Amino acid sequence: MIEQDDIEQRLARLSGATDALRPSAGFSARVMLAIEREAAPSFLESTWFSARRLLPVAAIAAAMAVVWAVQVDSSVDDELAASYVSAELE
Amino acid sequence: MDLLEKAVDRVLSGDRSAFQQIVDATSQKLVRLGARIMGNQADAEDVVQEAYVKAYRALTAGEFDRRSSTTTWLYRIVVNGAIDAKRSRKRRAEASDEQVDPGWDGAAFAEARLALSELDDWLQALPAEQRAALVLQSMEGLNNSEIAQVMGVSEGAVEQRLVRARAALRQKREQS
Numbered sequence: 001m002i003e004q005d006d007i008e009q010r011l012a013r014l015s016g017a018t019d020a021l022r023p024s025a026g027f028s029a030r031v032m033l034a035i036e037r038e039a040a041p042s043f044l045e046s047t048w049f050s051a052r053r054l055l056p057v058a059a060i061a062a063a064m065a066v067v068w069a070v071q072v073d074s075s076v077d078d079e080l081a082a083s084y085v086s087a088e089l090e
Numbered sequence: 091m092d093l094l095e096k097a098v099d100r101v102l103s104g105d106r107s108a109f110q111q112i113v114d115a116t117s118q119k120l121v122r123l124g125a126r127i128m129g130n131q132a133d134a135e136d137v138v139q140e141a142y143v144k145a146y147r148a149l150t151a152g153e154f155d156r157r158s159s160t161t162t163w164l165y166r167i168v169v170n171g172a173i174d175a176k177r178s179r180k181r182r183a184e185a186s187d188e189q190v191d192p193g194w195d196g197a198a199f200a201e202a203r204l205a206l207s208e209l210d211d212w213l214q215a216l217p218a219e220q221r222a223a224l225v226l227q228s229m230e231g232l233n234n235s236e237i238a239q240v241m242g243v244s245e246g247a248v249e250q251r252l253v254r255a256r257a258a259l260r261q262k263r264e265q266s
Contacts, residue, residue: 007259008228010212015229017205020198023121027135031113031142038143039106039150 094160101149109146116161120168126225127172127218129210131203137175141167158239165240169222176218215262220255223248 094115100108117138124134124141144167148154154163213221219241226232226240234252238245 007256011228014205014209018122018126018202018209020202021122021125021131021206022199023117023135028113028117031139032110034139034143035109035146038146
């Protein structure tokens, strides 16, 4: 029992004596720096997110390019056909 | 609702800067807890910093379910981190010229560091889980139910760890 009391007394004494422990100067700033690093996206992530935002615009532009190409192609075909007909008539 | 819970709400609603308030409100307690388990301040600060990063990650990912209070949750992250670090890491050399926050009493801080060194020598032979349970009960003032919540084990397991820790300390005393 005396030994047990001795252990409890020593624990209580060391508890009181270590109460004054504090984080060292700048600890809070170091933590927030680590948090900012955690929060900031990496280069690849930020590139991917930027590119993803442009995806709908790029899809519309590609569709319009295809429509324009088909239209140009068919008008060229019409003009060629017309020129063959006039050549045959001559 | 206290300031800490309000700060958690703000982080959850996307205000990342509110995490600073969580750090300011809890760092003193958590570093002291970490130091008592790790046995030195430098390792404790590493553990607590890692714990804050984990907590931030969990908060922003919506993984904190608030079944326990924020303080209990942070205690759990620090205690788990300290136990893992105690098992795996070699003790880091304590920087003798470490800067003390100018607002604190330097003499009291120096005495606390001496007491921490004595505590570490005394509890060094204990397994990390037993040491953590003893620190939580006898130095942080938690009851067995609270310790069980922090350590994620049953109250019976906590009781067993405490009995074994005290038995080991008694045995150590008899041998010396």
